Amino acid sequence: MSAAPLRIVFAGTPDFAATCLDKLLSHGYPITAVYTQPDRPSGRGRKLMPGPVKLLAIEHQLPVYQPLSLRTAEAQAELASLKPDLMIVVAYGLLLPQEVLDIPRLGCINVHASILPRWRGAAPIERALLAGDTETGITIMQMNKGLDTGDMLSINRCPIQADDTGATLHDRLAELGASALLEILPMLADGKANPQPQDDALACYASKLSKEEGLLDWSLSAAELSCKVRGLNPRPIAYTRLGDETLRVWQASAIEEQQSQPPGTICSVSKKGVEVATGSGTLRLEQLQLPGGKAQPLASLLNGNPQRFTVGQRFH
Helix, strand or coil, rough: CCCCCCEEEEECHHHHHHHHHHHHHHHCEEEEEEEECCEECCCCEEEEEEEHHHHHHHCCCCCCCCCCCCHHHHHHHHCCCCCCCCCEEEEECCCHHHHCCCCCCCCEEEEEECCCCCCCCCCHHHHHHCCCEEEEEEEEEECCCCCCCCEEEEEEEEEECCCCHHHHHHHHHHHHHHHHHHHHHHHCCCCCCCCCCCHHHHHEHHHHHHHHEEHHCCEEHHHHHHHHHCCCHHHHHHHHECCCCCEEEEEEEEEECCCCCCCCCCCCCCCCCEEEEECCCCCEEEEEECCCCCCEEEHHHHHHCCCCCCCEECCC
């Protein structure tokens, strides 16, 4: 670290952000304050629950601020009173107006889970998987008033494995983001960072995921459907319908074997999975969740009901 420690305000909410905050604390960076989203109702009782960043901040006895918005003069004055040198923003969930971006001496930086300008927006990890990308990464960005449009301070690349899900890629990128943050902070403190502009012509928008997106369209190729299943795991989870039932698909893999049956038709059933014809190739459903049940591998599911799926049935 620099001889004169930065006065850092950290802003983030979920697990991804907590990984970065934990890494900063473990490496001795003093955090002046933590900003995080207001507590949200959770569980069957809808009890207000703090997010992972707030829990970590409380554990380390850090001051916590949870404004509904940073657009009010009151919230901006409160932040200014902390006299931050730098604000680190990681999956915070609130927009930062220009008045906030101007408060820290070194501005605000963001840890973003894509290789910008690809996948600007709320769901870059999932969108990379849904699109079948073979590579993603972490961009540390100097924030401006646009949506993930600021100059890039560093890029750290990460291959996407064939069996990656939203969950596994999230965890790997969270660790990569925390390490990338530690690398850039001394450069910022010493004025040695080298911001590079983004090429707006290459930008893609990573919109939030919706439950409706999870419905499997069997006219698509098996490769596309496999990407959807992986990208929507662990939420909101891909699903399909068989008769009057809705089945959630937690794990599936594409098989190149072509089938002559109409898309959505079950071609074979074994403990390895239910193989279904698609618009191109075959999709093997390997882990399913039946209505009212829990997610299970096909072998376990068939043990209790070996006739649960039959060749010729058709998903719709």
